[in-house]
Amino acid sequence: MITLAAFDMAGTTIDDRGAVYRALEQAVTETGATVAPADLQTWMGTEKRAAITALVGLGGGRASDELVDAAFERFRVILDELYTAEPPVAMPGVPEAIDELRGRGIRVALTTGFSRDVAEGILQQLGWAVAGTEAETEAELVIDALVCGDEVAQGRPAPYMIHRAMERTGVLDVAGVVVAGDTAVDVQAGANSGAAITIGVLSGKLDRAAFADQPFTELLGSVAEIPAYLESRVS
Known part of the structure; x- marks a missing residue:
């Protein structure tokens, strides 16, 4: 039962019309790392700090604590902007x-x-x-x-x-x-x-x-x- x-x-x-995907991709690319679509899909659904850490590393960057913190804050800001423009x-x-x-x-x-x-x-x-x-x-x-x-x-x-x-x-x-x-x-x-x-x-x-x-x-x-x-x- x-x-x-x-x-x-x-x-x-x-x-959310793909807002999470877009916000996560933008936050990571702003660090200078590249984001492959397959990698982005693999890390969707995971905790977002963990996703940023993994995607930065996969995209050729160095995922220091400071960089991940800053990228996570950018993710939150970008997502808020997207949700304000087009609410889920x-x-x-x-x-x-x-x-x-x-x-x-x-x-x-x-x-x-x-x-x-x-x-x-x-x-x-x-x-x-x-x-x-x-x-x-x-x-x-x-x-x-x-x-x-x-x-x-x-x-x-x-x-x-x-x-x-x-x-x-x-x-x-x-x-x-x-x-x-x-x-x-x-x-x-x-x-x-x-x-x-x-x-x-x-x-x-x-x-x-x-x-x-x-x-x-x-x-x-x-x-x-x-x-x-x-x-x-x-x-």
Whole structure:
């Protein structure tokens, strides 16, 4: 029986029109490093300081602590500018899917490679809130937990954000967890966590072929399809 759904944010539950990709690429290239599209895709979904460190090194730069700190601040500034110009929106059908899952008694957590201040700002823009917070009473959508990349020892593909989501929602058994995300590291984290079901969704930048060698249970078009998918597994 599924008791927790842990979903990624950008590209999975939230459509940011590729803003994270653009902000990360620009922040790294401003350091003088080059960014290969394949490397950028590999590091999407990871904690952003770790992504910057890796991309600078891959692009021929030297990722000192000072450089990474400065590039991370630039990433935040660029992303804020992009989100101000074109705010992120919910993926079609996702709020309804989250409401349906919670109505069945399944807790829903969002996990993200963003730092907490960035993630909370996105939720505020969307009118979403975490259960038990002051914003819940006026929220358009309520989730049960938010876990960010700067709150765990290591981001994806490590399983720690998923396990932290379990901790925050009181879920004890990974056999009751479904994980979904739009990047390779999302499904790798799901598999590494021991989750019962790990779903790759095609709502982000990756197509079906790009998931070919990844450890997913199922590929779906969107998180919007997950309630029906889970229902089909028990019927």
